[in-house]
Amino acid sequence: xxxxxxxxxxxxxxxxxxxxxxxxxxxxxxxxxxxxxxxxxxxxxxxxxxxxxxxxxxxxxxxxxxxxxxxxxxxxxxxxxxxxxxxxxxxxxxxxxxxxxxxxxxxxxxxxxxxxxxxxxxxxxxxxxxxxxxxxxxxxxxxxxxxxxxxxxxxxxxxxxxxxxxxxxxxxxxxxxxxxxxxxxxxxxxxxxxxxxxxxxxxxxxxxxxxxxxxxxxxxxxxxxxxxxxxxxxxxxxxxxxxxxxxxxxxxxxxxxxxxxxxxxxxxxxxxxxxxxxxxxxxxxxxxxxxxxxxxxxxxxxxxxxxxxxxxxxxxxxxxxxxxxxxxxxxxxxxxxxxxxxxxxxxxxxxxxxxxxxxxxxxxxxxxxxxxxxxxxxxxxxxx
Amino acid sequence: xxxxxxxxxxxxxxxxxxxxxxxxxxxxxxxxxxxxxxxxxxxxxxxxxxxxxxxxxxxxxxxxxxxxxxxxxxxxxxxxxxxxxxxxxxxxxxxxxxxxxxxxxxxxxxxxxxxxxxxxxxxxxxxxxxxxxxxxxxxxxxxxxxxxxxxxxxxxxxxxxxxxxxxxxxxxxxxxxxxxxxxxxxxxxxxxxxxxxxxxxxxxxxxxxxxxxxxxxxxxxxxxxxxxxxxxxxxx
Numbered sequence: 001x002x003x004x005x006x007x008x009x010x011x012x013x014x015x016x017x018x019x020x021x022x023x024x025x026x027x028x029x030x031x032x033x034x035x036x037x038x039x040x041x042x043x044x045x046x047x048x049x050x051x052x053x054x055x056x057x058x059x060x061x062x063x064x065x066x067x068x069x070x071x072x073x074x075x076x077x078x079x080x081x082x083x084x085x086x087x088x089x090x091x092x093x094x095x096x097x098x099x100x101x102x103x104x105x106x107x108x109x110x111x112x113x114x115x116x117x118x119x120x121x122x123x124x125x126x127x128x129x130x131x132x133x134x135x136x137x138x139x140x141x142x143x144x145x146x147x148x149x150x151x152x153x154x155x156x157x158x159x160x161x162x163x164x165x166x167x168x169x170x171x172x173x174x175x176x177x178x179x180x181x182x183x184x185x186x187x188x189x190x191x192x193x194x195x196x197x198x199x200x201x202x203x204x205x206x207x208x209x210x211x212x213x214x215x216x217x218x219x220x221x222x223x224x225x226x227x228x229x230x231x232x233x234x235x236x237x238x239x240x241x242x243x244x245x246x247x248x249x250x251x252x253x254x255x256x257x258x259x260x261x262x263x264x265x266x267x268x269x270x271x272x273x274x275x276x277x278x279x280x281x282x283x284x285x286x287x288x289x290x291x292x293x294x295x296x297x298x299x300x301x302x303x304x305x306x307x308x309x310x311x312x313x314x315x316x317x318x319x320x321x322x323x324x325x326x327x328x329x330x331x332x333x334x335x336x337x338x339x340x341x342x343x344x345x346x347x348x349x350x351x352x353x354x355x356x357x358x359x360x361x362x363x364x365x366x367x368x369x370x371x372x373x374x375x376x377x378x379x380x381x382x383x384x
Numbered sequence: 385x386x387x388x389x390x391x392x393x394x395x396x397x398x399x400x401x402x403x404x405x406x407x408x409x410x411x412x413x414x415x416x417x418x419x420x421x422x423x424x425x426x427x428x429x430x431x432x433x434x435x436x437x438x439x440x441x442x443x444x445x446x447x448x449x450x451x452x453x454x455x456x457x458x459x460x461x462x463x464x465x466x467x468x469x470x471x472x473x474x475x476x477x478x479x480x481x482x483x484x485x486x487x488x489x490x491x492x493x494x495x496x497x498x499x500x501x502x503x504x505x506x507x508x509x510x511x512x513x514x515x516x517x518x519x520x521x522x523x524x525x526x527x528x529x530x531x532x533x534x535x536x537x538x539x540x541x542x543x544x545x546x547x548x549x550x551x552x553x554x555x556x557x558x559x560x561x562x563x564x565x566x567x568x569x570x571x572x573x574x575x576x577x578x579x580x581x582x583x584x585x586x587x588x589x590x591x592x593x594x595x596x597x598x599x600x601x602x603x604x605x606x607x608x609x610x611x612x613x614x615x616x617x618x619x620x
Contacts, residue, residue, distance in 0.1 A: 071436050073440070073443070342433050343433045359419070
């Protein structure tokens, strides 16, 4: 997708690789109008993100099974492909060919709409996830706020499917999911707000940019350790992962709102929950762990080797390094989530709400206030 | 929580008592301590889970690895047709009278003539009563436990099927035999890569027998030493 010549000619004006610009310029070079070139460009990142999300899910499912097995001194999937890497594919294929059942007394429309409403906002949120300077679908000004807004659509879908299933377990699961999502969104948003306050922007690109001044040392996790913890706890709760998986707690609620679902509709829930996990990990790495940034700034390394940052080869290396770093940080967090899953016991619904409203909310408010005062006191270090 | 709020308002607006202020501060510090304690426990738990990941899987990879059943394992019953005298004791001690002993009376020899013997392992609970009470020891328990079948009627073993010996786990070339946990040497948890002559923890039954015999001998010699004069006395 990158033609080195066009990148090199463009590099003088914009730092880093701009795939869209090079692509549209290359297309325009063939005598196509800019509008058509833009239209031709549009489906490419969309398809890329969909593929990336699905592959990310497959990898996560495999990791989840393998790491779970390791934590329990088992081996896990082993025979489907080397080390069982094809196991999630086999699972997906199985779900694909299974009968699509809608219970007789269920509300067919809402029942079908529920999983879609759960999955679509999650995939839409990938819009704002940057893998590099220009490697994201759209650098929306409201960036991270868009994600928060989109993620609050999800509980509607959960409630919808829980209610439409006409099953007491589903209804309870749906209600719990809604209660959980709503109460953990507030501390989550407040934690994000503290970050936004420091970087003076909602755009994910700017948030990462502002962390990459001095590599590892300038990552937000050092300036926002409490915010990081709050965000991570809330992200786990939003993803309904252990210890907050009570909407689908199998010991109490069979499978919660998923009880009546089978086949592809169940697969949508499954996909949604894992894409959400990967997305949350991605956002944690973007907000707190310097996104695509290498622990040592690439600019320093480039000058160390006497190369220009705008050198096409260096640019390609930087971009790939950025993608690799983002993915590495993300999967480190996914690993942590899986490890937490096998370490922590599930909380009760009252403990969950207690933690959300009486602990995380005041702490995140205090964190926000503290950040604000630090910003006023030390504008250099806290983005005044 | 409600009390805490009332307390805060009281302390801030109604009274300036330093006692109350201190109490409030103590509550805050306790709360913080609790939160940090919880975080500490969480990290400890994570360390435990993380440590488990580098350990070798404890699971037995079943069709390729199998555990060696213990000596007194109660598996499928073995039966020797030639030893059986058709006394039907096995039927009487069986909780559900399961063994079918098919015999006829030979009028000439005035003896029972055994024609068939069968046990249905789809119904047997492997209690071992028949083995325990068989007067001629023609019944015994094997270490066979793989009795899955497509048809439950094929679990009804006749005297030919009952007479077959199972493949031993230790002699099967396609299986890696593994010792059970209580048959591992003291302090060892992993049955893989054991030295061939590694003895299990504690004494083997034979060693226990030897020890008991030794003790008995000692006691006998002691008591004979002690008792000799008495015996002599009574003899006198």
